[in-house]
Amino acid sequence: MSINEISANKSFEGWHKQFTHSSSVLNCEMRFAVYLPPQMEQGKKVPVLYWLSGLTCTDENFMQKAGAHRMAAELGMMIVAPDTSPRGDDVADDDGYDLGKGAGFYVNATQEPWSKHYQMYDYVTRELPQIIEGNFSVSDKKAIAGHSMGGHGALMIALRNPEMFVSASAFSPIVNPMNCPWGQKAFTAYLGDDKDEWQQYDSCYLLQQAEQKTPMLISQGQADQFLVEQLKTEALEAIAHEKSAPVTIERHDGYDHSYYFIASFIEQHLKFHAEYLS
Numbered sequence: 001m002s003i004n005e006i007s008a009n010k011s012f013e014g015w016h017k018q019f020t021h022s023s024s025v026l027n028c029e030m031r032f033a034v035y036l037p038p039q040m041e042q043g044k045k046v047p048v049l050y051w052l053s054g055l056t057c058t059d060e061n062f063m064q065k066a067g068a069h070r071m072a073a074e075l076g077m078m079i080v081a082p083d084t085s086p087r088g089d090d091v092a093d094d095d096g097y098d099l100g101k102g103a104g105f106y107v108n109a110t111q112e113p114w115s116k117h118y119q120m121y122d123y124v125t126r127e128l129p130q131i132i133e134g135n136f137s138v139s140d141k142k143a144i145a146g147h148s149m150g151g152h153g154a155l156m157i158a159l160r161n162p163e164m165f166v167s168a169s170a171f172s173p174i175v176n177p178m179n180c181p182w183g184q185k186a187f188t189a190y191l192g193d194d195k196d197e198w199q200q201y202d203s204c205y206l207l208q209q210a211e212q213k214t215p216m217l218i219s220q221g222q223a224d225q226f227l228v229e230q231l232k233t234e235a236l237e238a239i240a241h242e243k244s245a246p247v248t249i250e251r252h253d254g255y256d257h258s259y260y261f262i263a264s265f266i267e268q269h270l271k272f273h274a275e276y277l278s
């Protein structure tokens, strides 16, 4: 699968780059960003952390705001940041920031007009890894992380693919999308009314079902404006406790939902993943 480099910036002796490619899963042209640590220039195969961003984001928010490059360079970790939805003039959209472009919710849509392009689950779990493995010198070790809608994506995808990702982490994740306004709006549009369809994308449901072994780290700010209505961290916390699942949930006083919170704790998350990726 061919990819086109559209930008390159040296960063902490490695490179931040952006690529476009034609996605057969999403039926459109897509853009993704990577951080390539300096170890790759010496021909070393490095592990990969996939980062899934939240509502309204592109591939750029994490790379520009999280301050992750220094530690990724030190740890020898490649980071891949896809866009958060299909893009293009013929891609269905909605007036709200929480549906349509920038809000793919990492599901495979089954409903019109979304199903033609909104197949983000398959994109992240199948097409994008194939592209990365076909074009970069990477090892077979993968981890996944994300923020908010992307935190939902990271946890849900790790729970459904325990053989694929060695670890998962999330900042301020939507842990129970079936039971919050953001998730209910998106799942109704993309998946229809059948709650059985919704369950396969809900981390609380998945954790309740699974004998979950993938180590997970969740960081949640206590001053997060979305905590009570949308994120519902306590729902996952209760299930993890009941099942003695390897899920660490850390709550941080005073932090909100923004990238200032992510930048404050990204080093801890990268080191957490490095333990399992090495």
Ligand SMILES: N[C@@H](CCC(=O)N[C@@H](CSC=O)C(=O)NCC(=O)O)C(=O)O
Residues within 6 Å of the ligand: 053, 054, 055, 056, 057, 061, 065, 097, 147, 148, 149, 150, 257, 258, 259
């Ligand atoms: N515009 C909305 C909120 C949008 C928002 O806060 N987006 C977050 C992710 S929220 C969950 O997925 C984000 O990461 N924004 C990009 C950034 O760079 O901060 C509103 O006003 O409520």
